[in-house]
Amino acid sequence: MTVSYRQPGVVLTDHRFTVPLDHADPAGETIELYAREVVASDKADRDLPWLVYLQGGPGFGANRFIGKQAWLGRALEDYRVLLLDQRGTGHSTPQSRQTLPLRGGPAAQADHLARFRADSIVRDCELIRPRLTGGAPWTVLGQSFGGFCAVTYLSLAPEGLSTAVITGGLPSLDAHADDVYRAAYPRAERKVTAHYDRYPQDVERARRIADHLLTHDVVLPNGYRLTVEAFQSLGILLGTGDGSHRLHFLLEHALVRTPHGWELSDAFQEQVQGQLSYAGHPLYALVHEAIYGQDDRPTAWSAQRVRTEFPQFDAAKTLAGDAPLLFTGETVHPWTFDCDPALRPLRETAELLAARTDWPALYDPARLAANEVPAVAAVYHDDLYVDTAHSLRTARAVRGLRTWVTDEFEHDGLRVGAPRVLDRLLAMVRDEV
Structure with a gap:
């Protein structure tokens, strides 16, 4: 009908x-x-x-x-x-x-x-x-x-x-997924550099937010656990025409002084959970790396493995020095399934997809x-x-x-x-x- x-x-x-x-x-x-x-x-x-x-x-x-x-x-x-x-x-x-x-x-x-x-x-x-x-x-x-x-x-x-x-x-x-992400992380770094050139005030803001997340356990109103790695994944915004501006406006009022010290503002938390949650599109997280599978090699959490080849994305190491915090791009990680309540019940399913070796040619x-x-x-x-x-x-x-x-x-x-x-x-x- x-x-x-x-x-x-x-x-x-x-x-x-x-x-x-x-x-x-x-x-x-x-x-x-x-x-x-x-x-x-x-x-x-x-x-x-x-x-x-x-x-x-x-x-x-x-x-x-x-x-x-x-x-x-x-x-x-x-x-x-x-x-x-x-x-x-x-x-x-x-x-x-x-x-x-x-x-x-x-x-x-x-x-x-x-x-x-x-x-x-x-x-x-x-x-x-x-x-x-x-x-x-x-x-x-x-x-x-x-x-x-x-x-x-x-x-x-x-x-x-x-x-x-x-x-x-x-x-x-x-290309295997590893090839895709080896090419992707340098592009993300270039996009972040361009963002900080446009909004230099965001360098300090991003470092302060990252430091707060490294020293506090933050759970957003929808149950999303906001880790520093999850915060860095907001860099996905930088791939759109207005993404740099949206990221800037998101960061500018992130921290507020309270009787208990500095905390992430309610407004920031509300916007971030809307940006990071996979509740509306869980299939994206589940099969994102699988779209690159075509042979007997597993994707094996490629974005996470390849990230270790780019230590400049390690937030803790960045904050130990004076370099700007780097945001990441379009990547899905094992911790994504730990952070997001819409994905947590599917963590084992995601692990099995990451280990799969029988992908047909596309x-x-x-x-x-x-x-x-x-x-x-x-x-x-x-x-x-x-x-x-x-x-x-x-x-x-x-x-x-x-x-x-x-x-x-x-x-x-x-x-x-x-x-x-x-x-x-x-x-x-x-x-x-």
Whole structure:
């Protein structure tokens, strides 16, 4: 059953699909996918080509736009858009500490979650595409991890695509997670240095907060244990266009004098728990490193292991001297599952995923080298989340893929640069520029 309704300038239709949990067993257990169709009100009766949007993450449902916000307005000029909640996210049989115990114990949960990667997402798309398009290929727009999925789409089912548009999401085809994080920590350090150049007053503020966390046991109102490492992970903000400013405003009133001495302000704690909690997207933490698994090597908490190769990120050592405290970037650690009450019951499940060694390949280099699907990618220079060198090496490996390399935007360029970013990419893929 589909339900249609309206927002300013658009008509929305809710869709629900049943797909196999394991595409290798199409007659076996099923899960539900949810997607929201969007079309411009004045084009609702027209036969338009389809664009399926794959959200970044992993573990996030599709954007909940109001009307023609961000890039959507530009897309609706040409397409009927499908905003897909990828399996396990949003309304698509969500995976969380509340639902995963239905699978059984940690081993069963880990086996279950191994089916929530890009290869399964692409096969989901291929099952629902004919039901919507009548069999015609569609355009995929992949943001960040959605771009990873788009490259998997070009590898597994290019016949389903008329066009591939990727923003901030060209993955390495063969890098292990260790390679990803060895490239990531130096980028994070550069972003932090740039932040302190912009806001030099934050050097002392960050050191004071870190010192407080090293000497106090702080538990936020939602039960999140705020350690100094968790505080450093706020550096993930620095990968967005306004992230440096948001971090600055977060730090400027963090400490307040009380009858018991200096404490973290209620306002700071409230904002930090909203930023750090995985309650709304637990799948992100569970499978984040698994998206890089493709061989018989475990990811084995790669971000945590590789971090030891960069001692400048050790807060205790930093505070023993006079160097600025370094924030980190997009990383998930074992302690993440100890700090966050939304993740604590899933710690053993996460350990089993980190130890897994039977990840199937996500990309087909030979097929990509023979690619015939028009494809284009925005590569954000010195992107905090996706390594530029990895992206450009992949771009050279995909036949016919055109790149737009820019430092005008951070990782969220599709959102903050809309509709200009999407307009340029569509013009490029159509050979109009």
